[in-house]
Amino acid sequence: xxxxxxxxxxxxxxxxxxxxxxxxxAGYPKPEDTVPNMLALEAxxxxxxxxxxxxxxxxxxxxTIQAANTIAINNxxxxxxxxxxxxxxxxxxxxxxxxxxxxxxxxxxxxxxxLSYGEEKAVQDAREAGANGFIVVDLPPEEAVxxxxxxxxxxxxxxxxxxxxxxxxxxxxxxxxxxxxxxxIAPSTSIGRVKFLAGIADSFIYVVSKMGTTGSTREAEMNxxxxxxxxxxxxxxxxxxxxxxxxxxxxxxxxxxxxxADAVVVGSRIIDVIRDAPQGQGASALEAYCRxxxxxxxxxxxxxxxxxxxxxxxxxxxxxxxxxxxxPIPPAEPLSDINPSEQAKVxxxxxxxxxxxxxxxxxxxxxxxDSLTELEEAHKAALADPEFWKEFEGMYTYMNRPxxxxxxxxxxxxxxxxxxxxx
Numbered sequence: 001x002x003x004x005x006x007x008x009x010x011x012x013x014x015x016x017x018x019x020x021x022x023x024x025x026a027g028y029p030k031p032e033d034t035v036p037n038m039l040a041l042e043a044x045x046x047x048x049x050x051x052x053x054x055x056x057x058x059x060x061x062x063x064t065i066q067a068a069n070t071i072a073i074n075n076x077x078x079x080x081x082x083x084x085x086x087x088x089x090x091x092x093x094x095x096x097x098x099x100x101x102x103x104x105x106x107x108x109x110x111x112x113x114x115l116s117y118g119e120e121k122a123v124q125d126a127r128e129a130g131a132n133g134f135i136v137v138d139l140p141p142e143e144a145v146x147x148x149x150x151x152x153x154x155x156x157x158x159x160x161x162x163x164x165x166x167x168x169x170x171x172x173x174x175x176x177x178x179x180x181x182x183x184x185i186a187p188s189t190s191i192g193r194v195k196f197l198a199g200i201a202d203s204f205i206y207v208v209s210k211m212g213t214t215g216s217t218r219e220a221e222m223n224x225x226x227x228x229x230x231x232x233x234x235x236x237x238x239x240x241x242x243x244x245x246x247x248x249x250x251x252x253x254x255x256x257x258x259x260x261a262d263a264v265v266v267g268s269r270i271i272d273v274i275r276d277a278p279q280g281q282g283a284s285a286l287e288a289y290c291r292x293x294x295x296x297x298x299x300x301x302x303x304x305x306x307x308x309x310x311x312x313x314x315x316x317x318x319x320x321x322x323x324x325x326x327x328p329i330p331p332a333e334p335l336s337d338i339n340p341s342e343q344a345k346v347x348x349x350x351x352x353x354x355x356x357x358x359x360x361x362x363x364x365x366x367x368x369x370d371s372l373t374e375l376e377e378a379h380k381a382a383l384a385d386p387e388f389w390k391e392f393e394g395m396y397t398y399m400n401r402p403x404x405x406x407x408x409x410x411x412x413x414x415x416x417x418x419x420x421x422x423x
């Protein structure tokens with residue numbers, strides 16, 4: 001579960017190598033291709049696999065992954081299908097941690113599949129299927145605290161109740177049952193939000209290397225400001241940092257590693273490899289591509305990428321090891337029962353409620369959050385400014401106020417029922 005992800009990072013650190021994190025859209029190009037693709041990624045050297053849950057409006061993804069989502073949706077792939085893919089892959093020997101990547105929590109489709117499925121049930125079923133955690137692109141801070149708490153639960157009730165009953169159980173077994181919630185941090189993320197997001201990370205943080213959407217070209221260069229971005233986050237957390245967006249070649253892989261990343265994420269290029277492979281050869285093409293990136297089975301020209309740093313791993317006597325010392329997980333309670341702390345409110349950097357109704361709210365990609373906050377602040381200032389209203393009311397003539405009703409003749413004809421009027 002979450003502990004397995006920590007063990008991956010500990011092992012790679014001991015080897016002096018970054019972890020290789022790969023992304024593939026579930027159900028692309030066909031549902032039956034998903035499990036072979038996952039196994040091929042691992043065979044090629046993938047240390048962690050992100051399995052993308054298809055959604056219709058992935059706001060942080062570029063055209064390559066958007067197209068893959070469309071195809072997967074047309075293949076009727078659902079969250080339940082994604083869990084079945086994980087089960088099948090595990091039954092066929094997949095050992096790499098699997099992160100369910102949900103492009104949207106609410107409005108746009110990143111968290112939406114989880115929200116519609118039911119948060120607690122989604123986490124419980126993911127745990128039982130063999131998934132290790134979630135990456136959610138557009139989860140607002142208050143929702144993130146709540147969802148992180150659900151992920152950190154063990155499936156045996158409240159861990160704070162169980163711990164006094166059995167210190168050994170709590171220390172050695174319960175941590176293996178929790179699954180991870182991985183937050184995202186973008187170049188535009190404010191210091192306040194960096195502190196907040198770093199505070200709720202438990203296994204690693206996904207660092208967006210550039211502004212914009214996913215996608216890469218072999219000729220493109222990595223963001224020269226990446227070392228500064230990584231250093232800024234490092235100041236607040238020891239949690240490993242995985243960098244993605246724009247990575248497609250071994251040169252990119254090495255550049256990201258040299259910037260100080262603990263892991264490198266490749267997504268769009270993997271979808272390209274699948275798309276461009278001859279029919280029936282997608283899995284073999286994927287494995288070959290991953291070997292190009294990881295140099296698996298090949299001697300590395302300059303030895304380890306960075307200096308190896310051994311990290312002790314304890315076992316509980318039953319073969320279940322855990323990284324020691326385990327990264328501390330900050331306390332959190334479901335926000336449906338309590339109000340967030342004043343600190344969380346400040347660090348979230350928001351001037352409007354996080355939720356508007358049962359499902360509406362600030363469900364946007366991390367790179368847009370601070371821009372949204374600026375807009376919210378300007379909107380509030382305008383509403384409180386008499387000069388704004390004076391100017392606004394002076395435009396009533398141009399707005400056709402008061403306006404008339406207009407019969408929508410073609411829409412009425414198309415609907416085939418009562419007359420439809422527009423104002």
